[in-house]
Amino acid sequence: MDDYTLHQQxxxxxxxxxxxxxxxxxxxLKTIEYDIRKGETRTPEYLSTINxxxxxxxxxxxxxxxxxxxxxxxxxxxxxxxxIPSDRLEHAQMLRWMFFEQFAHEPAIASLRWWITYVGVDNxxxxxxxxxxxxxxxxxxxxxxxxxxxxSRKFFVAEKMTLADIxxxxxxxxxxxxxxxxxxxxxxxxxxxxxxxxxxxVSIEV
Amino acid sequence: MDDYTLHQQxxxxxxxxxxxxxxxxxxxLKTIEYDIRKGETRTPEYLSTINxxxxxxxxxxxxxxxxxxxxxxxxxxxxxxxxIPSDRLEHAQMLRWMFFEQFAHEPAIASLRWWITYVGVDNxxxxxxxxxxxxxxxxxxxxxxxxxxxxSRKFFVAEKMTLADIxxxxxxxxxxxxxxxxxxxxxxxxxxxxxxxxxxxVSIEV
Numbered sequence: 374m375d376d377y378t379l380h381q382q383x384x385x386x387x388x389x390x391x392x393x394x395x396x397x398x399x400x401x402l403k404t405i406e407y408d409i410r411k412g413e414t415r416t417p418e419y420l421s422t423i424n425x426x427x428x429x430x431x432x433x434x435x436x437x438x439x440x441x442x443x444x445x446x447x448x449x450x451x452x453x454x455x456x457i458p459s460d461r462l463e464h465a466q467m468l469r470w471m472f473f474e475q476f477a478h479e480p481a482i483a484s485l486r487w488w489i490t491y492v493g494v495d496n497x498x499x500x501x502x503x504x505x506x507x508x509x510x511x512x513x514x515x516x517x518x519x520x521x522x523x524x525s526r527k528f529f530v531a532e533k534m535t536l537a538d539i540x541x542x543x544x545x546x547x548x549x550x551x552x553x554x555x556x557x558x559x560x561x562x563x564x565x566x567x568x569x570x571x572x573x574x575v576s577i578e579v
Numbered sequence: 580m581d582d583y584t585l586h587q588q589x590x591x592x593x594x595x596x597x598x599x600x601x602x603x604x605x606x607x608l609k610t611i612e613y614d615i616r617k618g619e620t621r622t623p624e625y626l627s628t629i630n631x632x633x634x635x636x637x638x639x640x641x642x643x644x645x646x647x648x649x650x651x652x653x654x655x656x657x658x659x660x661x662x663i664p665s666d667r668l669e670h671a672q673m674l675r676w677m678f679f680e681q682f683a684h685e686p687a688i689a690s691l692r693w694w695i696t697y698v699g700v701d702n703x704x705x706x707x708x709x710x711x712x713x714x715x716x717x718x719x720x721x722x723x724x725x726x727x728x729x730x731s732r733k734f735f736v737a738e739k740m741t742l743a744d745i746x747x748x749x750x751x752x753x754x755x756x757x758x759x760x761x762x763x764x765x766x767x768x769x770x771x772x773x774x775x776x777x778x779x780x781v782s783i784e785v
Contacts, residue, residue, distance in 0.1 A: 422732050425724050426683070438668065442682075445675035452667055461658055462644065469651035476631070476648075476684045503709060 691757030
């Protein structure tokens with residue numbers, strides 16, 4: 374079996390997705406910790422070797438094979454597992470929610486969490502301050518769409534846990550750190566509890 | 580074979596991705612045209628039936644099965660074709676660039692194209708005007724990352740055309756409509772020409 378090293382920051386939801394996927398499929402990961410607030414993923418060495426986009430997470434497969442983008446890394450680790458539906462349509466619907474998460478969910482909900490809890494509102498740039506209400510509005514819309522979808526479903530696709538749930542759960546279950554009150558979206562809140570009951574579940578702290 | 584209907588707007592790069600994929604794999608699509616500038620994807624009917632997120636494109640498979648998110652629709656149509664590598668790592672690297680496109684590329688480059696050429700700078704909201712230089716900076720960074728990756732490669736993954744190229748090509752090849760001069764990124768420019776030479780290629784106009 375390959376040796377996996379996750380270049381990560383523990384508190385990042387994108388990194389957590391990969392750890393949660395690995396735990397659910399029973400794969401061990403080594404981790405190397407970076408602090409993006411200190412520019413540790415923007416060094417010339419990081420940019421030239423690990424990820425030219427200067428971002429975490431990056432999954433290192435064996436030695437010197439680097440796979441950036443959290444959802445791609447989750448897919449790689451979960452290949453052949455129960456977390457990826459084999460049915461063609463269910464598989465595409467899983468990807469649909471994973472793309473939705475990266476396009477619409479993460480830019481809004483993860484940014485507000487990061488700014489409010491990990492950077493601090495007083496330390497934000499003018500641009501970030503300007504964007505706070507924009508992202509608030511976008512985040513509320515996204516949670517509304519999720520809540521509506523979950524009104525008649527236990528999980529996002531195929532009535533069982535897939536990578537779509539992992540992708541969407543990572544930043545949703547800590548959305549209170551971005552001052553979103555999940556009580557407003559009760560189907561989302563109940564779904565978060567179902568994800569936590571999945572055998573093998575690990576929290577973002579470990 | 581299933582009957583496919585693409586709910587789309589012709590000038591949208593996200594919709595073009597699906598048409599290009601369909602052309603390259605030899606699948607016929609019917610299209611239904613909407614104008615998002617007129618709110619045609621925000622009607623109660625559209626939101627309740629086709630896509631709760633109020634977006635195009637949506638691929639309708641057969642009748643009443645709706646698949647939003649352009650990259651998920653491309654994946655569905657291309658399943659089993661040469662556009663999706665069967666090698667596990669190449670497959671994950673393909674997804675990596677597809678997620679990169681939706682997270683980093685499209686929000687910057689597609690937005691500027693839309694605002695400058697299809698909405699008109701004079702008609703933008705204050706928020707959109709404020710975001711123009713932000714998206715300019717992000718778009719230039721993205722094109723730089725692509726140019727560096729293509730310095731030693733013909734295509735994004737596996738030295739052949741995959742869905743990663745289709746996803747990234749759609750808005751890149753019309754980036755001049757967002758006032759990006761591809762002459763600054765010569766590897767990207769040369770790659771665009773290679774994509775156009777692919778057998779079965781169709782332009783965004785048709």
